[in-house]
Amino acid sequence: MNLPSSFPLVKHQKLGCGAVNERSRHLVSTMAEPTNTPMPASTPVPASTPRSSSPLQQYSIPSLTPNATTATIPLWPSTTSSPDTATRKPQRPIVLHIGDPIKYNPDTYAEFNAAFEVIRPPTPERERNELIRALKEERWGHFSAIFRPFWGTGGEMGRWDAELIDLLPSSVKVFASAGAGFDWADTKLLGERGIIYCNSGLAAAEAVADFSVAMIISTFRHLPWCMNAATFPYLMSSSDARSTFRECHARATAASHNPRGHTLGLIGFGNIGQQIAAKMGNPAFGMKIAYYDVVRKPAAVESELRATFYEKLEGLMKVSDCVVLCTPASADGRPIITAERLGYLRPGTRFVNIARGSLVDEEALADALDSGVVGAAALDVHMDEPSVNERLVRMVTGLGFDDRGQHPGRVMLTCHNAGGTVETHVGFEELSMRNILRVVRDGGEAVTPVNLHWLREKKGV
Numbered sequence: 471m472n473l474p475s476s477f478p479l480v481k482h483q484k485l486g487c488g489a490v491n492e493r494s495r496h497l498v499s500t501m502a503e504p505t506n507t508p509m510p511a512s513t514p515v516p517a518s519t520p521r522s523s524s525p526l527q528q529y530s531i532p533s534l535t536p537n538a539t540t541a542t543i544p545l546w547p548s549t550t551s552s553p554d555t556a557t558r559k560p561q562r563p564i565v566l567h568i569g570d571p572i573k574y575n576p577d578t579y580a581e582f583n584a585a586f587e588v589i590r591p592p593t594p595e596r597e598r599n600e601l602i603r604a605l606k607e608e609r610w611g612h613f614s615a616i617f618r619p620f621w622g623t624g625g626e627m628g629r630w631d632a633e634l635i636d637l638l639p640s641s642v643k644v645f646a647s648a649g650a651g652f653d654w655a656d657t658k659l660l661g662e663r664g665i666i667y668c669n670s671g672l673a674a675a676e677a678v679a680d681f682s683v684a685m686i687i688s689t690f691r692h693l694p695w696c697m698n699a700a701t702f703p704y705l706m707s708s709s710d711a712r713s714t715f716r717e718c719h720a721r722a723t724a725a726s727h728n729p730r731g732h733t734l735g736l737i738g739f740g741n742i743g744q745q746i747a748a749k750m751g752n753p754a755f756g757m758k759i760a761y762y763d764v765v766r767k768p769a770a771v772e773s774e775l776r777a778t779f780y781e782k783l784e785g786l787m788k789v790s791d792c793v794v795l796c797t798p799a800s801a802d803g804r805p806i807i808t809a810e811r812l813g814y815l816r817p818g819t820r821f822v823n824i825a826r827g828s829l830v831d832e833e834a835l836a837d838a839l840d841s842g843v844v845g846a847a848a849l850d851v852h853m854d855e856p857s858v859n860e861r862l863v864r865m866v867t868g869l870g871f872d873d874r875g876q877h878p879g880r881v882m883l884t885c886h887n888a889g890g891t892v893e894t895h896v897g898f899e900e901l902s903m904r905n906i907l908r909v910v911r912d913g914g915e916a917v918t919p920v921n922l923h924w925l926r927e928k929k930g931v
């Protein structure tokens with residue numbers, strides 16, 4: 471395999487295409503299920519998928535330039551469901567395209583349409599009840615794949631659980647979706663039904679890592695405080711605008727630090743965690759990199775990133791100046807950042823979550839911010855999206871010091887934006903189509919499968 475050299479970690483990715491060795495199997499299995507999982511693993515690095523600073527170029531993405539925004543393709547003339555689909559024998563394998571129309575990759579979609587009979591149901595059929603009705607009626611016949619290029623967290627039809635999965639025809643081989651996270655899909659059950667689930671984390675990793683950099687810096691420099699002080703008094707037509715400005719100018723200094731020399735504790739050291747490490751470590755921001763993952767990374771990865779492994783999460787939390795959560799949701803949906811674990815932090819530690827809101831007990835985090843155990847936090851994801859914890863919101867806003875002497879603007883909150891760039895959208899579409907083309911058209915192995923071990927386990931392989 472020729473690996474691009476532009477991203478230094480690439481040369482350590484030597485897993486065979488689609489292979490599930492002990493390492494990837496462990497990673498995937500901790501993501502895909504269990505209640506007895508010790509701790510979640512990092513986002514899996516897809517087997518055989520070399521990372522690079524433009525990892526999708528290997529899939530011949532036509533354009534990764536900003537022009538992509540202007541090159542919006544009119545709604546592609548996909549086939550919509552027709553009454554005879556269920557009864558007649560299709561010339562080509564049928565692919566069910568749910569979600570957004572293709573916007574960025576017309577050439578691949580043309581190839582896709584040449585290979586498959588693509589059915590894109592009209593909107594009502596993309597709602598859960600209608601989808602269930604259609605599946606029961608076998609409205610789309612014996613389709614072979616589900617293609618879901620939605621930009622969203624995946625819950626638009628509710629959870630892909632037994633209620634939906636049990637209705638899928640046995641002809642379905644692959645479910646290829648946008649999105650890095652797949653906490654909304656029961657990938658174990660899909661695997662047991664012989665359906666490969668492919669995510670698109672690879673396409674979002676750089677965007678998530680870049681956003682994390684902004685959030686890490688925000689916790690060191692208190693950007694919400696600086697921004698609020700410059701703007702809120704004006705928005706509120708307050709006569710205190712000048713004094714608020716001066717106070718922030720003077721006092722934020724005493725609370726701010728350069729990241730250099732501080733320890734960045736990454737929970738999860740998959741593709742995203744490693745990209746964050748590459749950006750925040752030497753020679754760029756000069757942070758010391760520490761990580762926890764259920765599987766220790768190869769020595770070459772650790773040495774390339776000057777990363778120190780901690781066998782226990784508690785150990786990592788004790789030494790970190792800024793903890794970043796970059797691991798998939800726990801299979802049981804339970805938080806890993808709890809009051810007990812926050813108790814391991816040294817006072818003033820910073821905290822960033824770009825993974826999943828369900829991983830954090832937000833009330834415990836708010837308590838830790840109140841008490842000063844956590845000095846600043848930045849959260850892109852939230853327990854109950856699209857709602858946001860009101861205690862945390864109050865820590866974003868406000869201009870004065872509270873009665874414990876904590877400064878305002880200790881928290882940065884965003885709207886699950888980390889992975890969202892045009893380049894990510896381009897990659898989500900492209901990668902999802904490539905996965906289906908490989909499996910269904912070429913009879914090959916998927917590019918970014920996440921549940922192969924469940925298929926193998928079911929088959930007893």
Ligand SMILES: O=CC(=O)O
Nearest residue numbers: 649650651674889
């Ligand atoms: O959160 C975003 C994603 O799962 O891609």
